[in-house]
Structures are given as C-alpha cells and as structure tokens.
Amino acid sequence: MPAPITHPKIEDVPLAAVLHALSDPVRLSIVALAAEEDGLPCRAFETAIPKSTMSHHWRILREAGIIRQEGRGTSRINSLRREELDARFPGLLGNVLEQYRRESP
C-alpha cells in the first residue's frame, strides 16, 4: 500500500485523542475484537460498513496510538498496542473495554 504507515510514539498521544478514537461505535467494536484476537486483517471487522469508511476509522485508531498495523502482502495485520497504552494511560483501555462488554453482550 502506497502510503507509508506511521505510528505515533505513545507518549505523544493526548488523552483527548484516545477518547475521541474510542468514542465511535464502529471503532469501539474494532478495538473490542482486536483485544480478543490478535493479528486479524482489516476484512475481519465490521462487514456492513463501506471499505473507505473503515479505512478512515483505522486511520483514527492508528493515529491515536491504539492500533498497530503492519503490511503483510496485500493485507494488514492489526494489533492492539496494549502494553504501551497501559503504560501511558493505566487502566483506561481495560475499563473502556469492560464498559463496552457490559453494554453489548
């Protein structure tokens, strides 16, 4: 994929950016699935939404330091930046995931 995928240093990510990234139902569902299963490609998420919109959501999550993407062939491997995020915002992601699971069982 042409655009060189870049990931921010976690210490450069403001709290508001993380909360913003998590403030969308589609992105929440992405994060919840990524938390359960590591290394999934983009196509494994949220089939009902157009690819271009999903691409936008991935970018928001990437730029908020929440998800890491590595190109593998024609697809991407997605993973949560769990440890980094926990170091920077202790307990935040875990708590949000807990709320999410409570809300959508």
Next chain:
Amino acid sequence: MPAPITHPKIEDVPLAAVLHALSDPVRLSIVALAAEEDGLPCRAFETAIPKSTMSHHWRILREAGIIRQEGRGTSRINSLRREELDARFPGLLGNVLEQYRRESP
C-alpha cells in the same frame, strides 16, 4: 433561560456518547473542575473561549448525562452526575479524571 433544560436518564446514555463528550480538551477541563468543586456557575469555567462555544460544550456534556444544570436566577448551577455515572459505567469517570490529572498537573 428559555429552553427547558432536560437531562437524559443515565441508562439511556450510550458509552460512545460519554466518551465523545469526554474527548474534547475544553470539556475535559470542565469536567475536571466540576469534579473538584460542586455548584459552580458556567462563568467559572474556561474564560478564554467564546460564550456561544461554551454553551455548545455544556449541551454535549448535559446530553451525555455527565453534568446536571439547574437554573438559578440568571445563571446555572452545574454539578457532576457522579453517582449515577459510576453506577452505569463503574470506574470510567474516575479513570478518565486520573488520566487527565496525570496529563495536566
């Protein structure tokens, strides 16, 4: 003030709405101050930002069930809906406030 101020039932508020309300630096600072001191009027918050913009932020916070406003004379009394929020999203607000204080000391 003309518009009848309404507050949502806390169980009707989606997680994404709460995170969205908290995903703005100005609103975060409002919530942080409201958490420290109860019953402050709107004018006590964020003097540098235009009144009309602040009014918008208050509305977002109100509609997310985060803040309760009661008209008192020409001003409003603002308070966090702490207990209700903690019942619906246990630990979430406290965690976000913790991150906020860590980030802006």
Next chain:
DNA sequence: GCATTAGTTCGAAAAATCCGTACAAACGAA
C-alpha cells in the same frame, strides 16, 4: 498476460464544530 483481492485515495455530500451577533431573563439601582 489477465482477473481477483485487500486496502487506500480522491471528491463531493452531509453532519458537526466554532464563533460573532442578536436575543431573553433575572437582578439591582435610581
């Protein structure tokens, strides 16, 4: 070579945000 698949980019429409201006309501003082 050609077709398929995975995901990005472009461009335009729709929605949200920001902010100046005008406004309404409550209050105090004359």
Next chain:
DNA sequence: TTCGTTTGTACGGATTTTTCGAACTAATGC
C-alpha cells in the same frame, strides 16, 4: 417602573470532520 448589567441561549455562516461511491495501487493466483 424603567434603565443598565449580567448570565447564558439561539441563530446563521464559515470551517472542519465524517461518510461513502468510484477510481486506484499493490500483491497474488491462474
């Protein structure tokens, strides 16, 4: 009561963000 002040909302337009179809690129397979 009437005038001026204070507190916050409503309106309208400019800017920004979000959404999504269509075109595109790159890797893979036949």
